[in-house]
Amino acid sequence: MARESAFWIDLRRILWAAAAGLAVGGAVLAWFGSTGIWIAILAVVAAAAVAGAVAGRVRPRAERNAGNGEVALPILSPLVREVLEQLPDPLMLVDAGGRVQFANRAMWGVIGVGVERKLVSSLLRIPKVLEALSRTSASGEAGVAEFVVRVPVERHYQAFTARVASDPPVAMLLMHDLTAVKRAEQMRVDFVANASHELRTPLAAVAGFIETLKGPAKDDAVAREKFLDIMAVEAERMRRLIEDLLSLTRIELNEHVPPRGEVSVEAVVRAAAAALSPLAEADRIAIKVDAPDGLPKVIGERDELTQLFQNLIHNAIKYGRENGQVAIALRQASTTGRRGQDAAVTVSVHDDGEGIPPEAIPRLTERFYRVDVKRSRERGGTGLGLAIVKHIVNRHNGRMQIESKLGEGSTFTISLPAVRNQVDAPVTEVL
Amino acid sequence: MTDHTVKAFTEQLEALASAVAQMGGLAEAQLADAIEAIARRDTARAEAVVGGDQRIDELQQQIEEQALKVLALRQPMAVDLRETLAAIKTASELERIGDLAKNIAKRAIVLNREPPIRLTQSLARMGGQALSQLKLVLDAYSDRDAESAEMVWRQDGDIDEMYNSLFRELLTYMMEDPRTIGPCTHLLFIAKNIERAGDHATNIAEVVYHMVTGGHLATDRPKADVTSQTSVR
Numbered sequence: 068m069a070r071e072s073a074f075w076i077d078l079r080r081i082l083w084a085a086a087a088g089l090a091v092g093g094a095v096l097a098w099f100g101s102t103g104i105w106i107a108i109l110a111v112v113a114a115a116a117v118a119g120a121v122a123g124r125v126r127p128r129a130e131r132n133a134g135n136g137e138v139a140l141p142i143l144s145p146l147v148r149e150v151l152e153q154l155p156d157p158l159m160l161v162d163a164g165g166r167v168q169f170a171n172r173a174m175w176g177v178i179g180v181g182v183e184r185k186l187v188s189s190l191l192r193i194p195k196v197l198e199a200l201s202r203t204s205a206s207g208e209a210g211v212a213e214f215v216v217r218v219p220v221e222r223h224y225q226a227f228t229a230r231v232a233s234d235p236p237v238a239m240l241l242m243h244d245l246t247a248v249k250r251a252e253q254m255r256v257d258f259v260a261n262a263s264h265e266l267r268t269p270l271a272a273v274a275g276f277i278e279t280l281k282g283p284a285k286d287d288a289v290a291r292e293k294f295l296d297i298m299a300v301e302a303e304r305m306r307r308l309i310e311d312l313l314s315l316t317r318i319e320l321n322e323h324v325p326p327r328g329e330v331s332v333e334a335v336v337r338a339a340a341a342a343l344s345p346l347a348e349a350d351r352i353a354i355k356v357d358a359p360d361g362l363p364k365v366i367g368e369r370d371e372l373t374q375l376f377q378n379l380i381h382n383a384i385k386y387g388r389e390n391g392q393v394a395i396a397l398r399q400a401s402t403t404g405r406r407g408q409d410a411a412v413t414v415s416v417h418d419d420g421e422g423i424p425p426e427a428i429p430r431l432t433e434r435f436y437r438v439d440v441k442r443s444r445e446r447g448g449t450g451l452g453l454a455i456v457k458h459i460v461n462r463h464n465g466r467m468q469i470e471s472k473l474g475e476g477s478t479f480t481i482s483l484p485a486v487r488n489q490v491d492a493p494v495t496e497v498l
Numbered sequence: 499m500t501d502h503t504v505k506a507f508t509e510q511l512e513a514l515a516s517a518v519a520q521m522g523g524l525a526e527a528q529l530a531d532a533i534e535a536i537a538r539r540d541t542a543r544a545e546a547v548v549g550g551d552q553r554i555d556e557l558q559q560q561i562e563e564q565a566l567k568v569l570a571l572r573q574p575m576a577v578d579l580r581e582t583l584a585a586i587k588t589a590s591e592l593e594r595i596g597d598l599a600k601n602i603a604k605r606a607i608v609l610n611r612e613p614p615i616r617l618t619q620s621l622a623r624m625g626g627q628a629l630s631q632l633k634l635v636l637d638a639y640s641d642r643d644a645e646s647a648e649m650v651w652r653q654d655g656d657i658d659e660m661y662n663s664l665f666r667e668l669l670t671y672m673m674e675d676p677r678t679i680g681p682c683t684h685l686l687f688i689a690k691n692i693e694r695a696g697d698h699a700t701n702i703a704e705v706v707y708h709m710v711t712g713g714h715l716a717t718d719r720p721k722a723d724v725t726s727q728t729s730v731r
Binding site for chain 2: 165179185186188189190191192193194195197215217218425426427428429430433
């Protein structure tokens with residue numbers, strides 16, 4: 068399809084006018100001879116004006132036939148194009164036939180790259196948005212639709228559709244991200260619900276012991292010692308729980324914001340293993356890290372990734388066999404996504420504990436879910452470790468896989484996308 | 499003249515795929531709303547789901563007619579033939595998912611008249627997993643991505659395990675307090691419907707895999723049922 072800048076269109080127009088004018092002028096001169104020179108000049112001017120006007124209106128149809136039957140697009144000036152590209156909100160222009168004619172960079176993140184001239188209904192499935200778009204295309208009325216994308220991360224959007232008065236007209240779709248606002252509201256509600264639910268039991272225990280110490284066991288030194296020990300353990304449990312809850316809240320609040328740093332996974336894993344080695348030594352468990360040279364860096368936030376691997380390694384130590392081994396292996400891998408091939412780094416943490424029963428595996432990342440409640444409490448678990456891991460993995464656009472066989476231990480594998488060498492994905496220009 | 503014919507054929511196939519994607523979007527929205535109606539005890543939303551099922555049935559008929567036209571007039575071969583077949587099969591699976599969503603919504607209306615039960619949250623989680631499978635498989639269909647389809651197919655076991663777990667929890671709940679038997683039975687049926695929806699998503703995954711590669715998932719890759727595994731995302 069011909070790419071015409073405004074300059075060439077105008078030039079063509081001028082040439083058509085000039086050619087028509089000269090043709091008519093030549094004909095008049097030939098007919099009237101030199102006496103009709105003034106008539107000739109007038110005729111030339113008139114013909115030029117008419118031809119120029121006709122050429123102006125003929126242009127879109129001519130381009131339509133010259134292409135492959137698609138509706139030609141009005142030209143986007145470079146300034147307008149640049150402005151639209153830089154908008155933080157996803158935006159696309161859809162023609163009357165329902166095909167995407169322009170999608171800005173932010174929109175690529177929503178529907179993938181290489182979308183020009185595809186039918187918008189193949190790229191976006193949300194019925195409310197498609198309805199608003201087709202209504203606006205047909206009637207010219209602007210539309211608003213609110214919708215939620217629940218998987219993988221819950222995001223709330225407001226979609227605006229409007230018709231752009233160009234020739235031929237196109238419909239514009241703009242999506243505005245409301246997630247941050249909705250999340251903040253939701254976080255507050257969730258935190259209170261979770262905190263009150265899980266803190267109730269240890270708090271009740273402590274209250275009970277305090278009453279006993281004030282009453283029946285007032286002068287019983289032995290009982291006092293024992294009860295105070297138990298109360299200290301419960302208080303510590305509550306402190307850890309609140310810390311984990313605050314951690315989870317913080318992570319969930321930012322879950323929809325893509326990370327921007329570059330992190331060496333090997334360094335993070337080794338640091339986490341070193342930090343947890345005293346705990347491992349207490350159970351005589353050896354931590355082994357196996358990483359090849361030349362692993363790429365991953366896109367991520369160092370602090371969150373540190374927390375992720377600390378949680379996984381801590382779990383491996385907690386549930387691993389005494390005198391056993393925690394084996395951590397790092398590898399480079401490649402994944403295919405909507406954006407084509409991507410390099411990734413996988414980290415697998417293997418422990419040789421009892422393993423996890425199959426019906427428990429899909430629920431492991433549920434908040435406060437424990438396979439064996441008693442054992443988890445004994446080892447000081449809050450039930451939030453894997454929920455935290457899951458939300459960090461989600462934010463980092465990664466994947467987590469849990470494999471386990473009863474009697475043979477468990478393997479937790481995390482895959483994180485590596486830093487890309489090229490900044491922009493290749494996209495064919497439409498205009 | 500030949501170019502024009504070929505282009506019209508491509509457009510027809512494109513329109514077919516687009517119609518299936520649209521139907522997929524409707525099914526996703528119906529299922530999501532049905533589960534939301536249970537989680538938030540929203541009877542109005544449930545009623546909207548019941549009313550919205552007709553549109554899905556209409557779309558399925560439309561897609562079948564379109565596909566039959568393509569088969570009769572174009573006599574497609576190889577990947578084009580597989581694509582046309584995939585459209586028909588996928589539309590059929592999506593129509594079933596739509597019906598399941600409608601049934602879930604009907605039960606939600608009945609359930610919301612009873613006092614709330616704690617276990618609806620576990621049900622909502624299971625529903626979220628089914629929605630995730632459906633979204634991934636519909637993306638795989640639009641992107642012609644056999645790898646994604648295979649991944650969805652492999653994760654079929656997750657929802658089944660969640661169903662087993664929920665089943666046991668519900669039984670315990672009912673045994674503890676017989677007054678909850680009524681609502682818990684409804685929840686059991688709803689859980690079964692969600693599990694069925696997950697199975698239909700897996701069927702779509704098989705269809706997508708066959709459309710892209712021409713092979714069959716079940717025979718190419720036998721399920722390893724010794725080790726249990728689950729994936730997040």
